[in-house]
Amino acid sequence: QVQLQESGPGLVKPSQTLSLTCTVSGASISGGGHYWSWIRQHPGKGLEWIGYIYYSGTTYYNPSLESRVTISVDTSENQFSLKLSSVTAADTAVYYCARDCCGSGDYFDYWGQGTLVTVSS
Amino acid sequence: EIVLTQSPGTLSLSPGERATLSCRASESISSSYLVWYQQKPGQAPRLLVYAASSRATGIPDRFSGSGSGTDFTLTISRLEPEDFAVYYCQQYGSSPLTFGGGTKVEIK
Numbered sequence: 001q002v003q004l005q006e007s008g009p010g011l012v013k014p015s016q017t018l019s020l021t022c023t024v025s026g027a028s029i030s031g032g033g034h035y036w037s038w039i040r041q042h043p044g045k046g047l048e049w050i051g052y053i054y055y056s057g058t059t060y061y062n063p064s065l066e067s068r069v070t071i072s073v074d075t076s077e078n079q080f081s082l083k084l085s086s087v088t089a090a091d092t093a094v095y096y097c098a099r100d101c102c103g104s105g106d107y108f109d110y111w112g113q114g115t116l117v118t119v120s121s
Numbered sequence: 122e123i124v125l126t127q128s129p130g131t132l133s134l135s136p137g138e139r140a141t142l143s144c145r146a147s148e149s150i151s152s153s154y155l156v157w158y159q160q161k162p163g164q165a166p167r168l169l170v171y172a173a174s175s176r177a178t179g180i181p182d183r184f185s186g187s188g189s190g191t192d193f194t195l196t197i198s199r200l201e202p203e204d205f206a207v208y209y210c211q212q213y214g215s216s217p218l219t220f221g222g223g224t225k226v227e228i229k
Contacts, residue, residue, distance in 0.1 A: 106213040111165035
């Protein structure tokens with residue numbers, strides 16, 4: 001069974017960088033065949049795709065966040081990570097990591113449980 | 122980017138009733154690349170339907186998806202108590218991937 005687990009600070013100060021890691025079990029990132037995504041959900045709101053990465057390091061980002069986002073992969077640890085710079089209160093959200101179904105960056109069949117990140121001084 | 126508009130915002134129904142949820146796209150979605158998710162409080166979304174009308178593994182047949190182009194529908198034929206939740210559509214026909222704002226199905 002594929003499982004994803006987000007980890008990282010739950011509180012980040014404004015203007016700093018938000019950093020999260022997703023640890024994958026039950027599947028090998030280096031095996032290919034899937035893109036690995038970050039998605040966020042503002043409190044009480046809908047979902048926003050942030051971007052994804054392939055095991056080779058190829059990335060695609062949402063243009064609305066591209067200037068502040070970096071997604072990286074560590075295949076030796078079977079993890080991928082998110083960095084979001086210059087955060088403001090508007091970046092307060094639950095952040096999910098997820099796996100795309102079929103390797104085309106399409107839709108998501110496995111999700112982490114999500115982690116709430118609050119941006120506040 | 123493709124904007125997805127879901128309606129209604131809230132649907133108040135009783136168990137056993139039929140639910141019809143709408144997802145309208147700002148432009149045509151190629152190859153019906155649209156999915157539906159269910160989300161319950163405190164949980165991650167769960168995939169229900171992909172490619173507009175194909176049920177994901179393990180999803181009961183009371184859930185069905187239909188539509189093409191710009192208009193898509195998720196139908197729950199007879200609501201079970203566990204079906205009361207928020208439902209989101211998502212398109213993967215063009216980048217960036219986008220989600221609808223959600224429809225909450227609540228108990229009347």
